[in-house]
Amino acid sequence: MGKNDFLTPKAIANRIKAKGLQKLKWYCQMCEKQCRDENGFKCHCMSESHQRQMYVFGQNPDRFVDGYSQEFENSFLEHIKRTHRFSRVAATVVYNEYIADRHHIHMNSTQWATLTECIKYLGRTGKCKVDETPKGWFITFIDREPETLLKESLKNKRVRSDLAEEERHEREIQGQIERAEKLVVQPGVNSSSPEPPPDLTKAESIPNG
Template sequence: MSSSAFLTPKQIAKRLKSMAKGKEHLYCQFCQRQFRDNTTGFDTHKKSHEHLENVREFLKDPQSYIQQWSAQFEKMWNDIVTFRYRNKEVRVTVVYDEFTSMEEHVRLHATKWKELMGFVRDWAKRNKDKVTITNKAGSYFIKWDESNEEAAARRFGGESKKRKRTDLERHMSDIRRQVKAAKREEEEQQEEKIESTPENPAPTKEKASFGKISIESKPVGSKETLDAAPAVPASIFQLDASQHSPESTTSTTTSLSTTLAPPKPHFLPGIIVRVMNKKLDTGSYHKKKGTVLKIVTGKGRPLLQLEMQPSGDVIQVPEKQVETVIPNLNREVLCLKGEHRGHAGILVELQKKEFNGVIRLKESGKEVCVPYDDFSKKS
């Protein structure tokens, strides 16, 4: 393998070994470390200062350590069975393999149980209402039977009861709010009935007098007010005849025709351009030069009739598929845009940073700066 490779075969093998499941008798429970071999790794570790210190601490009170590791072992076993294999029949060895594949776990030889089935039987006795053990052809299977409500209560403890209480309180508060709203609505209806009794007559028409003039107030929208409203002149609803005169129609048609007119051609006859269409005649004219003979204008975009060099073929190409040709210095060019459109001149200088060319016009002798796209080589 080349030296530029990411990993050598030896490094790959080492990584695969480190990812593999370690052997149980090469695991140090005191230091919680896994070793792959017995000669260099585990034996050397047993003589290290760190390991010896942990062993001394263990010998001071071994029963407390064993009880602690046993409780951790049972708790982790419970978590795997209840979360992964709840209401499922599973082989004991499958659960234990998954248990030992975890990075941080407690090995069986560090607990008070000497063998796996001893732990399983002891664990089943403590959970005899939910755990069943069956023997099928020499293999032991376990099953944890538990409903969803029991699992939620076990996982959340008293939290589920707390949630029920909060839901009940929320429901009662909604009921109180609805009762208050109903009482408020009933009070409003009673007030409306009191206002509509004969003791409180409805408001009558009032007259306001301003000197000799008296104005009687009437409800808005009544027939009398509508009849008394001033008449609107019919001339408002009549359109001005000048808007429909022939002159106005001709002006609108001319404006539409100008807006819908085809675009003006950018190029001029008598210049040399380069074809940039890759698909034209299977790409045989790509980046080939041609002389513009004629510009064909119609409803669409202008077409350039080109005489290709050096074959002499005559083709038609849209303007968008060609580009200008910039000649060498002191060659004749033709301006294509601006006030100098159609004027010939000599290319004096190229400003490459600004993509401009300095052209000396033949008629006036004036030097003008023109962008690359606005002039081309003259044929």
């Protein structure tokens, strides 16, 4: 190999491929190794180093899966908090942004087989608000930071205070209306007394002609 092979188009293309995001299914989480294609992944799986890692994994697989799941969840939520803290966004958009980092924890090493399962889990545990639409799943981060919770509590307190003040004002207006109606309709007012009927007996006693 010549000393200038480092600058050949093929070498440059290989470095670009190695630097970019590769197929997720050809990534070994235990060895933290990304393979370029299916053949490379098969060769890696038959390697001695991979076999040693799989032996360690086989001793306590639940511990590894739980650990990777927790790491994935924490980093995924941290990404949502950092980039879409106050927004409702499509879950696929968040996931594609998250996996853009080639060193992320891969989902195929967690307890969730699909993104939908992971999103449903975040909704059940109250860590995110999720809803399914014809366009797919959407996710909203639920901020539980003490500072945010304090602001939310103060906001709710102000809203309750405003509602109570509005109700009190309405009661005062209603009371004024009722008092005004009582003043208008008073007993013994002359204008409301009926006129006496005419005395028909006197009219009959008057002689004719």
